[in-house]
Amino acid sequence: MPTITAIVVFQVLRRAGNFAIAKPIREVLFTVVPRENRYKAKNFIDTVVYLTGGQLGAWTFTGIAALGLGSTAVAVTAVPPSIAWLLISLWLGSRLEKRDDRARGGADAV
Incomplete structure (x- = not known):
């Protein structure tokens, strides 16, 4: 329980x-992102990316279990993708901040 x-x-x-x-x-x-591109990208991400990610996660878990490895192996397997997602999110966040800074600087100069 x-x-x-x-x-x-x-x-x-x-x-x-x-x-x-x-x-x-x-x-x-x-x-x-421009409105038209935003709707296309969000629909793609919400359907294809999330569903594919869920399926790959299930297959990974099943594959590790089929190899006779336990939950520790599943946790260890999840670490590299988690680190990759962290690095990508930090990179995207810094790019967004730089873009905002440039946009503010351009608006202040006018």
Whole structure:
């Protein structure tokens, strides 16, 4: 029973974090994209990218389990993609800040 409780608690925390932090941050990245491109990109990301990512995650877990490895191997396998996502998000955030700084500087100069 403690395992189910832990899973429920972490799922609630993950979903709350996604809707409270991650989703709004992703939406900010789209503010610099023209409207038509924004809708095309968001639809593609919401369908193809998320569904493919979920499927790859399930296949990875199944593949690791088929090799006879346990949950530790699953956790270790998740570390490199997590680090990659962190680095990409930091890079995108810095690019957005630079773009905002340039936009403010251009507006102040006029």
